[in-house]
Amino acid sequence: MSMTESSENYLETILILSKQLPVVRSVDIANELGFKKSSVSIAMKNLREKKHITVTDAGFIYLTESGKEIAEMIYERHEFLSKWLMNMGVDEQTATEDACKMEHVISKESFEAIKKHIKL
Numbered sequence: 001m002s003m004t005e006s007s008e009n010y011l012e013t014i015l016i017l018s019k020q021l022p023v024v025r026s027v028d029i030a031n032e033l034g035f036k037k038s039s040v041s042i043a044m045k046n047l048r049e050k051k052h053i054t055v056t057d058a059g060f061i062y063l064t065e066s067g068k069e070i071a072e073m074i075y076e077r078h079e080f081l082s083k084w085l086m087n088m089g090v091d092e093q094t095a096t097e098d099a100c101k102m103e104h105v106i107s108k109e110s111f112e113a114i115k116k117h118i119k120l
Contacts, residue, residue, distance in 0.1 A: 003070060005104040006043065007043070007046065007047060007050075007052070008070060008071075008074045008103075008104055009033070009074075009100075009104075010029065010033075010040075010043050010044075010047060011047065011052060011053075011063065011067050011070050011071035011074065012071050012074045012075050012078065013029055013032055013033060014029065014053065014061055014063055014067070014071060015063060015068065015071035015072065015075055016032075016075070017029065017032060018062075018063070023060040023061075024060065024061045024062075025059050025060060025061060026040045026041055026044055026059065026061065027040075029044075029061070044061065047067065050066075051064055051066060051067075052064055052066055052067030052070065053067050074103050074104070077099070077102070077103035077106065077111055078099050078100060078103045080111075080114075080115060080120065081095075081098070081099035081102050081103060081106075082095050082096050082099040083120050084114070084118055084120060085098060085099060087120065
């Protein structure tokens, strides 16, 4: 399951927004990420082609099972790594930014080992 960091970020953003909003649209994603709507539209087309999202005729975006699985994995890593770094004394903004980079490159094996070793 080879995903780009960008695709993972989009899926994670859809997951987060779906917890906050009744429906998620491209404009919501563009506003959240500070991207142009045209960039988001291209990304949504790619995610739809890979069957990670569905888009209704009204433009509502929903995660498919595979999309939700990836989004939840990235979100869990983000939350865990942010907390871990803050617990070690890293300020919140830096911890969040670093976690955002780390969540995409760490292997499943390494992440599970860190989780097992550290109790948050």
